[in-house]
Amino acid sequence: MEIGSDQTPLSIWVVSDGRTGMENQALGLAEAVQRLFPSRITVKRIRWRSLFDKLPSALKASWMLDLSSDPTEPAAGEAWPDLWIATGRATLPLSARVRDRSGGKTLVVQTQDPRWNPAAYDLVVAPAHDGVAGPNVLSITGSPHRVTADRLAEGAAAFADTLQTLPPPRVAALIGGRSRAFDLTEAHAVELADRIAKAVEAAGGSLMLTFSRRTPEAAKAAITARLKHLPGLIWDGEGPNPYFAFLKFADHILVTEDSANMAAEAASTGAPVHILPMIPLKPADKFARLHADLRERGAARPFDGSLESWRYEPLGETDRAARAVLDLVAGARRGSGVN
Structure with a gap:
């Protein structure tokens, strides 16, 4: 997880359809990264126009987004984020193209099982119970969340x-x-x-x-x-x-x-x-x-109808996923010669 001497805050975009259960997965992971390394988090909420919502992900384009959606590309003069962390079916068409659109600047992390073009993401943080496997897949118990x-x-x-x-x-x-x-x-x-x-x-x-x-x-x-x-x-x-x-x-x-x-x-x-x-x-x-x-x-x-007590070590899976994300950042910086 050693990123190097550069302590410039990471720029993180958190992308989802805005539903609480979805957003909290990506936001929880981003906040866990922020606890470990200085970061600026921007929340992006997107939805597709009803005419295009059911289209296969491969056929969707940004112009099909609902007008209420937040912009998913930097404004003129702004930079692409260091990290794009997204959750949910609605984000898949956008996530899959971020690396190309950003010229390789943005690392893409997708939570849940994308079920589509997994090689398009730098890291997939998937629940172990979904049975997702691959060289860029981190399996965790449950999903990332905001409970700390x-x-x-x-x-x-x-x-x-x-x-x-x-x-x-x-x-x-x-x-x-x-x-x-x-x-x-x-x-x-x-x-x-x-x-x-x-x-x-x-x-x-x-x-x-x-x-x-x-x-x-x-x-x-x-x-x-x-x-x-x-x-x-x-x-x-x-x-x-x-x-x-x-x-x-x-x-x-x-x-x-x-x-x-x-x-x-x-x-x-x-x-x-x-x-x-x-x-x-x-x-x-x-x-x-x-x-x-x-x-x-x-x-x-x-639940057996009683309130029996027991003890266990609380799960820390979101923090484990955050360390994997920072390892990804460190590897990218080493590859580009950035310290």
Whole structure:
């Protein structure tokens, strides 16, 4: 990771379609690089015009972008960034052409499995559960994210008066929703809520509950109705987001099995992670591989209705990926004769 004597800050563009789950992967990796080496981060949000959105990546061109998109080329007189870190299908056509357009100045890092022209990127940071392999692929447990000790402490400060006085054990429940692989029906939501309530009541603890954007309204209403009697906080989506505060104060974290991001983020805290079952819509082998990986690391177990405690070394996969990115920068500088 030795870059050399040149401490000029790296210029990093973080590129995604702007959805929180996507942006946080690229932004989390960029912030991890910034913690290790001086860097300037610029966030770019792009989307394609509806007429062209479903086109294959190879056929897309910049002029097809929606007018609300941020510019993805430097303005006149500006330089290309040192690093382009991108996440998601929407970014692939742009990422694949950056090296050529920048004249080789910009190193391209793509998170997730690009599934298209992997040789176009200098580094692919892919979840191990996706099974991506190649000479330019770094496999990590889960995906890059923004959860750090400092960010958790910062997020907790705004909710300290409310959360730190809750009776222990404090249980954070992170509820996802319908996806291509899983569903959360109202009936299943009731079943999950009753199991959560029974566990929290048996332990004499409290609940910190949050939903994702994918949680169906009927499921959200059912879970809220059956858990609102417990001591704690149920976030209704209004006001500041207590997500980081929940992770900071949690003695246990319950995560529905549909979210790889939330599971990896929870496993970065050191708190026991309990995986809540969902209704499968199709085989979900990649999620099974992730949960097996987390079990092997001692971080996660299937929720068995109890709040058993255990200890493990918190995951540091985003920092590991950041070190690989800086190794890439160091190698590029050596190759160009820059110290």
